[in-house]
Amino acid sequence: MLKIGRTAAAAVLAASALVLAACGGSGDPGGGSSSGPRTLTLWHYEGADSAMGKAWAQAIKEFETSHPGVTVKFEEKGFEQIQKTAGMVLNSDEAPDVMEYNKGNATAGLLSKQGLLTDLSDEAAKRGWDKLLSPSLQTTARYDDRGIMGSGKWFGIPNYAEYVMVYYNKDAFKKQGIEVPTTFDEFTAALDTFAKAGITPIATGGAEYPAQQIMYLLALSKADRAWVDGFQQYKGKVDFHGPEFTYGAQTFADWVKKGYISKDSAGIKAEDMGVSFIGGKFPIMISGSWWYGRFQEQIKDFDWGSFLWPGGAMAPGSSGNLWVVPEKAKNKDLAYDFIDITMNKDIQNLLGNSGGLPVAADPGAITDPKSKELVENFNKLSSQDGLAFYPDWPAPGYYDVLVAGVQELINGSKTPEQVLDEIAGPYDDNLADIGN
Missing domain, CATH: 3.40.190.10 (Periplasmic binding protein-like II)
Incomplete structure (x- = not known):
């Protein structure tokens, strides 16, 4: 990242x-x-x-x-x-x-x-x-x-x-009667509750790294360590139309359609995402531990906390x-x-x-x-071999490729299948360049 x-x-x-x-x-x-x-x-x-x-x-x-x-x-x-x-x-x-x-x-x-x-x-x-x-x-x-x-x-x-987690506004959760989710189904139910109340639940930034990390988290929920090693360290063939990336891209696109992620977020940068969460405009922000100290310093108007991505053993981190x-x-x-x-x-x-x-x-x-709390959650993730690195690492220029891909998913200009084709090309080209 x-x-x-x-x-x-x-x-x-x-x-x-x-x-x-x-x-x-x-x-x-x-x-x-x-x-x-x-x-x-x-x-x-x-x-x-x-x-x-x-x-x-x-x-x-x-x-x-x-x-x-x-x-x-x-x-x-x-x-x-x-x-x-x-x-x-x-x-x-x-x-x-x-x-x-x-x-x-x-x-x-x-x-x-x-x-x-x-x-x-x-x-x-x-x-x-x-x-x-x-x-x-x-x-x-x-x-x-x-x-x-x-x-x-x-x-x-x-x-x-560092690692990627779910930050949440405890006051906003309490107002909607939502408990901290421990499973993926409970998490999506929470997102749905906010959306039905007219609240876009997830603050994100499609113009920089945050949105692509959400798509990667979704893919990781269907992945294992062998898949991560194959993708990140070229220890096996990666099928970009396999169950992992297909689920990640399709579910991300579905979340936009369901109102869990704003269609305006395609042009939002990471800094603006963080400021919007600090300002209480969104109840959830999915991002890294690098925000933690800043939130401790700047969030004054509501109680907040964090939890590991529910229902998955791995998350972006290193x-x-x-x-x-x-x-x-x-x-x-x-x-x-x-x-x-x-x-x-x-x-x-x-x-x-x-x-x-x-x-x-x-x-x-x-x-x-x-x-x-931050250290304890990291230790839990690390002890279960859950650090899955970051999606933009494998190939030079891949960061910009992924930014463009998630932006297309957010604005609906391309289908998940078309986006997966786009991100597969540079990855495969890099494999050829390094002789794999």
């Missing part, structure tokens, strides 16, 4: 750079130094109110304290901006020293294959990052020579986890997005130091208590009740 991984809220982090008082060197790409001031250029796209935004802001402060004379230059970027321009920027002299980037074959995997990312294998071993990350979380950090995740060299470091170091970074040694700070206990504990899913926190230090 997106964040899909991924996350998609535009970054508004108010991180002020340290005024330079140089004592270090303007490091070369290999991390050496020479006389003169140094600057660490950092890009990420997490909102200031998100758990990650808060944690990274604190990490910047700790970096500045431990690196006197080094200026941190934080540049605000949006998820879509980095998604669309990373290949071009990283192949130029404008590359940052460290940046957040979407994980998966189509994104970090593609850049690693193109030689645009630094191999972090030695640093991962030296600094113990390989010991802090479980094997399942390492999947998105390592890529082989074909750019396929799960093995090979370390090209990124994730320091949080490690969080990656810290990557561009091959053309000018200060790689500083980049490694910054990544290391984001992995320390203080930053990880702050992340956990702010509504994030840390990978190296002290469990006893997570005291916020809602954060505990």
Whole structure:
């Protein structure tokens, strides 16, 4: 994913750079130094109110304290901006020293294959990052020579986890007499109750990642691990007109017809979706844990909660997005130091208590009740091998293919069968390109 991984809220982090008082060197790409001031250029796209935004802001402060004379230059970027321009920027002299980037074959995997990312294998071993990350979380950090995740060299470091869940307005549910659903039938009955009351139940965004993740969730309800491995890691033939994707596309289209999803949502972006839920305009939002901290901070007018997708064993999820170091970074040694700070206990504990899913926190230090609920649900999903990655990961450019496909389902311009043909083509083309 997106964040899909991924996350998609535009970054508004108010991180002020340290005024330079140089004592270090303007490091070369290999991390050496020479006389003169140094600057660490950092890009990420997490909102200031998100758990990650808060944690990274604190990490910047700790970096500045431990690196006197080094200026941190934080540049605000949006998820879509980095998604669309990373290949071009990283192949130029404008590359940052460290940046957040979407994980998966189509994104970090593609850049690693193109030689645009630094191999972090030695640093991962030296600094113990390989010991802090479980094997399942390492999947998105390592890529082989074909750019396929799960093995090979370390090209990124994730320091949080994420998954897609159902957020709900408890007050709206109570008003309609709806209990938290535990089965898929109960969930659709709840959607129907809202629709019959003249309320569109699900806030979503068809112009970016959210809507495609709903279609993928529906497909996953008919899938097993072998199907996910086949789709994501090319371990088996994927039939796009098989029961999984057929159910996902057809049911998604049906939900639009039934009024569960607005026909106007084809043009809605993720940020607008989140703001509409915060404003109480929709009782349900299906999206990722990256929203959790922001909801804790901003929802004041109603009680809210979350639950796992009912009736299914799997959901989109994985490690969080990656810290990557561009091959053309000018200060790689500083980049490694910054990544290391984001992995320390203080930053990880702050992340956990702010509504994030840390990978190296002290469990006893997570005291916020809602954060505990988030972690418990993630642990349940993870323990049942339920992390199914994200639908846009398998092929370069697949994110835009899926956005177009779900938009066509929302506005009814194409049938589910036609949309499945559209998303099958680029996937099969990529298989041919990598020799599968």
